[in-house]
Amino acid sequence: MAYALNLHDIQGNVTRAYGRFSFPFARYFFFQIRHPAAGRAFVDAVRREVTTSARWPDEADKPNCTVNIAFTFMGLYWLEVPNRTLQGMPDVFISGMRSRASMLGDRDPTITADDDPDWDRDWDPIWQGNRKEGLGGSEDVHILVTLNAQPDLAGAEPGSQDFLARLKNPHPDLEAKTDWLRSLTSDGIVLLERNGKAGDAPFQSASAVFDDFGGVTLPTAREHFGFTDGIGDPVFKGQYPPAQEKTAVIGRGKRMGGDWEALETGEFILGHTGESQELPPTAMPPEFMQNGTFMAYRKLHENVASFQSVVDEEAQGFATSMAIDEPQARETLLAKMCGRWSDGVPLAVVPDYDEWIAFGKARGWRNENGSMLMTPDAWRKQIAYIRSAEASDFRYADDMAGFKCPGGAHMRRMNTRDYLDPLNAFGIDPETGKQFENAGATHALNKRRRILRRGLPYGPPNFEPRDDASEQGVIMMAMGVDLFRQFEFVQQQWIQYGLDFHQGNNTCPMLGRHDHHTRHMIPSDPKSGKPPYMMTKLKTFVECRGGDYFFVPSMIALRMIAMGIVDPT
Amino acid sequence: MPDLDSGHLFLTYLIPIKRGGPRNDVSFKQKVRIELARLPPAHQTPATQKTAYAAPFARNLRNHFARMFVLDNVVYNGRNRQNALVATVKKVNTITPEPVDGLRSAYLVFTADIDAIVKDGDPLPSELSADAQRRVRMAYAQTLWETMGEEIKAIFGNCHGFDGTDSGQAFGAYLERCHVETTMPYHDYYLNLPAFNDLPLKGLIVAVGVPAVIGVGALLLRLFGMSFLLGMNTLVLGLLGVALTCLAFVLAVRFAIANGAKPLPPAAHDDLPTVLKALYIQQRFTDFIAEHQGAAPATLHAAFGDFLAQHAPADITHPTQRPGVISDRAPQPRAGV
Numbered sequence A: 001m002a003y004a005l006n007l008h009d010i011q012g013n014v015t016r017a018y019g020r021f022s023f024p025f026a027r028y029f030f031f032q033i034r035h036p037a038a039g040r041a042f043v044d045a046v047r048r049e050v051t052t053s054a055r056w057p058d059e060a061d062k063p064n065c066t067v068n069i070a071f072t073f074m075g076l077y078w079l080e081v082p083n084r085t086l087q088g089m090p091d092v093f094i095s096g097m098r099s100r101a102s103m104l105g106d107r108d109p110t111i112t113a114d115d116d117p118d119w120d121r122d123w124d125p126i127w128q129g130n131r132k133e134g135l136g137g138s139e140d141v142h143i144l145v146t147l148n149a150q151p152d153l154a155g156a157e158p159g160s161q162d163f164l165a166r167l168k169n170p171h172p173d174l175e176a177k178t179d180w181l182r183s184l185t186s187d188g189i190v191l192l193e194r195n196g197k198a199g200d201a202p203f204q205s206a207s208a209v210f211d212d213f214g215g216v217t218l219p220t221a222r223e224h225f226g227f228t229d230g231i232g233d234p235v236f237k238g239q240y241p242p243a244q245e246k247t248a249v250i251g252r253g254k255r256m257g258g259d260w261e262a263l264e265t266g267e268f269i270l271g272h273t274g275e276s277q278e279l280p281p282t283a284m285p286p287e288f289m290q291n292g293t294f295m296a297y298r299k300l301h302e303n304v305a306s307f308q309s310v311v312d313e314e315a316q317g318f319a320t321s322m323a324i325d326e327p328q329a330r331e332t333l334l335a336k337m338c339g340r341w342s343d344g345v346p347l348a349v350v351p352d353y354d355e356w357i358a359f360g361k362a363r364g365w366r367n368e369n370g371s372m373l374m375t376p377d378a379w380r381k382q383i384a385y386i387r388s389a390e391a392s393d394f395r396y397a398d399d400m401a402g403f404k405c406p407g408g409a410h411m412r413r414m415n416t417r418d419y420l421d422p423l424n425a426f427g428i429d430p431e432t433g434k435q436f437e438n439a440g441a442t443h444a445l446n447k448r449r450r451i452l453r454r455g456l457p458y459g460p461p462n463f464e465p466r467d468d469a470s471e472q473g474v475i476m477m478a479m480g481v482d483l484f485r486q487f488e489f490v491q492q493q494w495i496q497y498g499l500d501f502h503q504g505n506n507t508c509p510m511l512g513r514h515d516h517h518t519r520h521m522i523p524s525d526p527k528s529g530k531p532p533y534m535m536t537k538l539k540t541f542v543e544c545r546g547g548d549y550f551f552v553p554s555m556i557a558l559r560m561i562a563m564g565i566v567d568p569t
Numbered sequence B: 001m002p003d004l005d006s007g008h009l010f011l012t013y014l015i016p017i018k019r020g021g022p023r024n025d026v027s028f029k030q031k032v033r034i035e036l037a038r039l040p041p042a043h044q045t046p047a048t049q050k051t052a053y054a055a056p057f058a059r060n061l062r063n064h065f066a067r068m069f070v071l072d073n074v075v076y077n078g079r080n081r082q083n084a085l086v087a088t089v090k091k092v093n094t095i096t097p098e099p100v101d102g103l104r105s106a107y108l109v110f111t112a113d114i115d116a117i118v119k120d121g122d123p124l125p126s127e128l129s130a131d132a133q134r135r136v137r138m139a140y141a142q143t144l145w146e147t148m149g150e151e152i153k154a155i156f157g158n159c160h161g162f163d164g165t166d167s168g169q170a171f172g173a174y175l176e177r178c179h180v181e182t183t184m185p186y187h188d189y190y191l192n193l194p195a196f197n198d199l200p201l202k203g204l205i206v207a208v209g210v211p212a213v214i215g216v217g218a219l220l221l222r223l224f225g226m227s228f229l230l231g232m233n234t235l236v237l238g239l240l241g242v243a244l245t246c247l248a249f250v251l252a253v254r255f256a257i258a259n260g261a262k263p264l265p266p267a268a269h270d271d272l273p274t275v276l277k278a279l280y281i282q283q284r285f286t287d288f289i290a291e292h293q294g295a296a297p298a299t300l301h302a303a304f305g306d307f308l309a310q311h312a313p314a315d316i317t318h319p320t321q322r323p324g325v326i327s328d329r330a331p332q333p334r335a336g337v
Helices: A036-047 A073-078 A083-087 A091-095 A098-104 A161-166 A173-183 A242-248 A304-322 A326-338 A353-363 A376-387 A410-414 A484-495 A555-563 B028-038 B084-089 B130-156 B168-178 B201-223 B234-261 B272-292 B297-311
Strands: A025-033 A065-071 A143-149 A189-191 A204-207 A210-213 A216-219 A293-302 A452-454 A473-480 A520-522 A533-535 A542-552 B008-016 B063-071 B107-115
Touching: A025 A036, A025 A173, A036 A065, A036 A073, A036 A143, A036 A189, A036 A555, A065 A073, A065 A173, A073 A083, A073 A542, A091 A098, A091 A484, A091 A542, A098 A484, A098 A542, A143 A173, A161 A216, A210 A376, A216 A376, A304 A326, A304 A533, A326 A353, A326 A410, A326 A520, A353 A376, A410 A484, A473 A484, A473 A542, B008 B130, B008 B168, B028 B063, B028 B130, B063 B272, B107 B130, B130 B168, B201 B234, B272 B297
Parallel strands: none
Antiparallel strands: A025 A143, A025 A189, A025 A204, A065 A143, A065 A542, A210 A216, A293 A473, A293 A542, A452 A473, A520 A533, B008 B107, B063 B107
């Protein structure tokens, strides 16, 4: 029997990445409670508008603008959630993200905090004061409210020119909801209007990166480095209707020797059985955590100019070493850093440059010369492909040496799939002369580290010039029941360290810190006669600009918080 | 002797700490803890790299790993569990407390994995007699006394029976009295797995099973009235078979235990100086690859010649990485005691 969830009780951003559901615009608001009763009144007003996971259109109407809410630990404290409940919260959530900076790689791990007291100098002002020692909590962030808006379609016929032309503007409800949120503030609950690098923005805005497709401005699935993002999010039991789950799990669930299966709900939503076949720990009363989850909110700045210049420079060396031309070297290098080609086609499936160009031509998003077709039709085909099961259906255990997708590539670190099965055979199978197939490899060491990725890019539309100093990046929202076991583990062990992938101290070529370790190894199949290539000039391309850990309660828990009747006895 | 495995000694010492404390002072147990807390750690983190001295165990080239901690007491796990029905039949009264076992004093636990050698530079041995192992332990104690005698006196001075120990020889003799056998060694350097001492289970089953089948068969035949088989008395044959079975069983068990106790041979290149040299070469060679990839063959050849001359891979003593630091590039401890 299919696993049934009380979708009306779960906040909508847990089960849905809104960006995939035609909500390309977002605003993130941060509030501080000055008086507990005012805070509870605010929660009570907001919870009535919160978008749940109820399915559209059968169980609820699809909103023009979604509303979701989450709390830091200090927020729950200021809402007067009882001490006994607070004590039951996980310790990393209680500590908050700032105190975990060294371990997360958000500050230089080779310098102690005493020697670099100003390590958060690049953080946005709103985050610099949050949970900072000596401020007595006066600048703490307590509540996050997120709004995600559809485009202003005004009933245009889907697919029509009018429809496409309208995709670039958010629905007016986004502005209306912004006004409504402001109207809920008072002396007792204030909106922290210190967002952005300058610290003067009333909220953090975000949106898909847009591009020009034959005169029409359309949202892409790309981030500011140019990679296609947000493809392989995990799929868990009860997230999709049974019929849809069958295809959704392909490449996005887990393999335990057989077919793809959905992950256990309890990895992502509290109060349900997890992959350990146990219930996750809970604070009292159990209803407080049931159907809720935790979220790491991080503003990740992208140093676009550094990235482009390093890739250009390395591409020259790569072109010489591989005896290929520079455009091919550049694209291949990007793919070997990421694990996917820039249009989202996985290296594990299409490892060769010529095959990749042919693939795009056959699918209708590349022209005869092999360059991207910038037409609405090509845009539609490309989006359809990355939404398909095909774009996620691949494994790594048949490529243990990383000849196709390097072991240290970004994607292979983020979601290791069947690569870490300890029984995998490494090397060349003497019978076939190829790498071992490891057909029965499982996701056993991977399935407890998965995270849901929510959030959107922020910054200017694609066609505006950018450099390291301009504001662009990704608002990363990583969700899971255990920040320590899931988000922090991936961030520390897989992004900022490489031992699980036989990469020594080499960090993720895209997300990792590169102030001390600047290398990324690209293996080469010895049969090709080409040497391996070591990138040696990496810089830190992605920098955290702040954030914190949030609890995303269920609708029942929100109501209990608002009424002030969380009863742990 | 499970202490010896793969050319290393896995040492465990349990050193009783004096009970009580000196007059007008804190307990001896706390004094041991204070001395342990004062030991400088290895230079492995930015914070520890500021200390002037590295971990004292890094002052010699024998230690792969060493650990000292205070064992307060043994853990009490509650009443002995037993089947409720059995307990009822045996009339066990669970209201009556069971005796609780405890240690008579706290212990300083000292464990170390060391190269099983008597002097630096010796090759790792495959087998060592009990006496030879004792000599290795004595040589190790002498090394510790010479390199960290001050710390040893400060720590062990709070331990029972240590007073008057004033030489490496005496320290070795003291440690001998506290030595307990390590039952579970752990080795992590294998480049290639050695030939494990597999138990020839089938052979042992045959050795015990064949006389058992003959003995029991003969006794059964006797029971059914057959006194002779192929001219042999079935009773005698049966008893002989049973006796042989018992003997074979005892021998098989002793063989299995002895087989389990046999040490594995040393793996290639896993004495401490070689491991340190390997770490050094690994770092330098990766740098070499990074600096010379794509170079013309002649340039590469010349550069590699320079590399060999400069880093001398065959010389494990120099240049190399010092013990107790995370890499030879990280801040190094100042020379000192």
